[in-house]
Amino acid sequence: MRLCPRCGAKTRIDGTLSGDVAKELCDECGYFRGLLAPGWAMGKRVEEARTPSPFTVIDGGGR
């Protein structure tokens, strides 16, 4: 369980086709980001993070 860094609401995690990638979504304000396992980050386009995160933040739209 994580909280939205923007509005503090609970976010939900959506799995994707890859087990190494998930999307974190906030239904309240529309915030979302991709969560990527560290190994996956290599060679991928890394999007600017809105807030610091322990996760690698990617564009969630591509997968």
Ligand SMILES: [Zn+2]
């Ligand atoms: Zn939010």
